[in-house]
Every structure is written in C-alpha cells, then in structure tokens.
Amino acid sequence: MGSGWRIVSCFHSSNRFGTARKIAVIFLLLAGIHYTFFYRQSLLDSLNRNPSHKYNCSSIAYQDKIGIKRNKSVCVKFGGGLGNQLFHFCFGYTVARKKNMQLIITRKNILTQYFKLVPIYWKHYDLNADICDGLPLITDKGYDCGYDKKLEHLPSDQNLSFLGFFQSWRYWKKYENELRQILQFQDNILHEAKSKFITILSKYQKYEGIEIIGVHIRRFDRYDTDEFGKNNAPKEYIIHAMDYFRNLYKRCLFLIFSIEMKWTKKNIPQTGDIFLVEGNSAPVDLAMLTLTSHTIMTVGTFGWMAGWMTQGKTVYYMHPATPGSAFSKLYSNYSDHFYPGWIPME
Incomplete structure (x- = not known):
C-alpha cells in the first residue's frame, strides 16, 4: 500500500507540475502581450506628459534595457x-x-x-x-x-x-x-562690450574712417620659452604685425587686450593709434575683439577664437613652439590648427 501510494502520489505530482508549467507559459504570454500593447505605450505616454521626470540615472538604464530608443x-x-x-x-x-x-x-x-x-x-x-x-x-x-x-x-x-x-x-x-x-553672446555681455567699444571710439575724431584692429597679447610666463616648449610671441612680431596693417590702411586704431598689460606697456611703443583695453572679464574682451575688423593674435586659443569669430584678416605668430620640444610634438601639422587664409609672421 505504501509503495503503491507513493507511485500514485508521484503521478499526481507530475501532473500538477505540468499544469503549473502550462499556466506559467500562458501567464508569460499574456504579460508579454500586455507590455507590448499596453504598459510600454503607457510608460511612453507618461514620460512624454512629465518631461521634468523623463530621465534619471535609473530610468535611462531601464529604458535602454527595455528597448526604448534614444539618440546616443x-x-x-x-x-x-x-x-x-x-x-x-x-x-x-x-x-x-x-x-x-x-x-x-x-x-x-x-x-x-x-x-x-x-x-x-x-x-x-x-x-x-x-x-x-x-x-x-x-x-x-x-x-x-x-x-x-x-x-x-x-x-x-x-x-x-x-x-x-x-x-x-x-x-x-x-x-x-x-x-x-x-555662439551668440548673452545680451548682457554683448551690451557691455558694445558700450565700451563705442566709448573708446568716441575719443577719436571721425573714427568712421579708421580701420580697427583687435590685438590679443598672450604671455604664458615671464620667460620667452617655457620648459614644455611653448613660445611667447616677441615684441618684434607684434610691432611687425601692426606695421603690416599701417601699411595696408591709411588710418588704423589698435585695441590691445592682454592680462599682461605690464609687459605690454613696457615693450610696445604707446603711439597715438594704440588703445589699451583693461578691466574687463574674458567674455567681454572676446566680444569686443569680435567687434573689430581684423585681428592680431600672438599664441593661444583665445586669440585664435577672436580671429575666427571676427572673420577679417588675421595675423598669427608662426613659431608657437620650439622645434623638437614636447609641445611641438603635439601637433603634426600646424596648418591643421591655423585657419586657412590667415597670415603667418615672425
């Protein structure tokens, strides 16, 4: 009896497991249908209705996992x-x-x-x-x-x-x-730049006929070349670049921007066609430089961007790095860096 009961019991147990598996399969199919046609769309609708809660660290990962596409x-x-x-x-x-x-x-x-x-x-x-x-x-x-x-x-x-x-x-x-x-400047920055620009020009009679050139002087440190091989543009280059524009136009006004005005005042002759612009924030300086017609840059990306944004004639120092230095090895070809049509000088 005991043995027979065990056999029957096992038979009925196996039958129950088979039924359970069928129920589980049916449940999973129904769950898949519900997700595909109802829950997933409901989730998308909910996310679209509440953009402020649309993404967080966990929901991004979860949505990626369940297949909701987004741009990478x-x-x-x-x-x-x-x-x-x-x-x-x-x-x-x-x-x-x-x-x-x-x-x-x-x-x-x-x-x-x-x-x-x-x-x-x-x-x-x-x-x-x-x-x-x-x-x-x-x-x-x-x-x-x-x-x-x-x-x-x-x-x-x-x-x-x-x-x-x-x-x-x-x-x-x-x-x-x-x-x-x-890359349009914020209104407050552009307003300040234009206001200061007009104030400077008002000091010059009939400034409408003056060609205005922005000059950005960057000095990396107190030495002409640092240990990494970055070169500061020498004063001879800056004077040479200004003379280039003086020979090109009858009347010029050079607006000089620099965080090293002490060096500038000591090394650049303060002629009547030069105005030193001081006391501004970096974005206001850049905005003022873009209001000029042409650019003289020394070295560095700030002056580069000034020239690119201004879109006039841009003169750059042609020896930004010591040949063979660590800095020079970072650039395989300087023509890939300096914009085509810009004028190299030394």
Whole structure:
C-alpha cells in the first residue's frame, strides 16, 4: 500500500507540475502581450506628459534595457580657459551633428553663461549634472592635438566621451556657419562690450574712417620659452604685425587686450593709434575683439577664437613652439590648427 501510494502520489505530482508549467507559459504570454500593447505605450505616454521626470540615472538604464530608443550621446570634458572650451564645444557639436547624436552641455558649463547655449542633457534630463562622468572615455595617446582622422570614424551606436584637446578647424569646417550662429553672446555681455567699444571710439575724431584692429597679447610666463616648449610671441612680431596693417590702411586704431598689460606697456611703443583695453572679464574682451575688423593674435586659443569669430584678416605668430620640444610634438601639422587664409609672421 505504501509503495503503491507513493507511485500514485508521484503521478499526481507530475501532473500538477505540468499544469503549473502550462499556466506559467500562458501567464508569460499574456504579460508579454500586455507590455507590448499596453504598459510600454503607457510608460511612453507618461514620460512624454512629465518631461521634468523623463530621465534619471535609473530610468535611462531601464529604458535602454527595455528597448526604448534614444539618440546616443557625446560628452566632452570641458576644461582650460574660454578659448579651449570653445574648441571643445565646436568639436563636440560637430561629432554629434555628423552622427545624429546629442551633445551633452550642463548648466554648470561656463559657455552657457557667456553664450546663448541652451543646456542639453538627454532631452529634458536635468537631474545629474555629472552624468558624463559615468561614460567611458575615448582615449588614445596617439591622438593629435591638431587634427586626427581617427576621430572621424568613431561609432555612432554607442555613447562617446572625449578628454583632450581637439584644436583644428578641420573637424568643423563644414558646420562653421552653424557654429557662428549658435555662439551668440548673452545680451548682457554683448551690451557691455558694445558700450565700451563705442566709448573708446568716441575719443577719436571721425573714427568712421579708421580701420580697427583687435590685438590679443598672450604671455604664458615671464620667460620667452617655457620648459614644455611653448613660445611667447616677441615684441618684434607684434610691432611687425601692426606695421603690416599701417601699411595696408591709411588710418588704423589698435585695441590691445592682454592680462599682461605690464609687459605690454613696457615693450610696445604707446603711439597715438594704440588703445589699451583693461578691466574687463574674458567674455567681454572676446566680444569686443569680435567687434573689430581684423585681428592680431600672438599664441593661444583665445586669440585664435577672436580671429575666427571676427572673420577679417588675421595675423598669427608662426613659431608657437620650439622645434623638437614636447609641445611641438603635439601637433603634426600646424596648418591643421591655423585657419586657412590667415597670415603667418615672425
């Protein structure tokens, strides 16, 4: 009896498990149908109705997992001064533009304070300003600080994060008109720049006939060349560049901008066609430089951006690095850095 009961009992137990499996399969099928036709759409509708809650760290990962598509993102580690950060933005914008991705700009980025840039996250995402820190960096010690073709062929089906210097017009030549339209100064900065610009010009009689040239003097340190191999532009170059414009136009006015005015006053002859612009913030200086007609830059990305934004004649110092130095090795070809048509001088 006992043995027979056990056999029957096992039979009935096996039958129960088979029924349970059938019920489980049916339940999973119904759950899949419910998710596909009802819950997933309900989730999408809910997210669209509440954009402020549309994304956070967990929902991004969850939506990726369940197959809700979004554009992949481009992050650039912004750093350095205003000129460097503008190069970072132009590079990141172009990568995202070419690959139909989204460049991430957070509210803490200084460019959103200086320019009319709308902070961009994953659409309305605004819960974690450091979201880019969670993405793997694109790193390769072989990358060129000027132009590197390898960066043109990165995948568009994954998030991309960049750290470094991408200082070449070649990356974004195709989109530079778009970039100039996007990089509009905030109204308060442009108003201050124009007000000071007009005040300076009012000191000169009949200034309408004067060709106005912006001069940006960058000094890295107290030495002409630092241990890394970066060269400061010598005073002879600056005087030579100003004489170039004096010979080109009948009347010139040079507006000189520099954080090293002590060096400038000591080394640049203070002739009647020179005005030293002092006491401004970096964005106001840059905005004033773009109001001039032409540019004399020394070295550095701030002066570079001034020339590119102004779009007049730009003269640059042709020896920014000591040959064979560590700094010179970061750029395989300076023509990839300096904009075509600009005028090299020494």
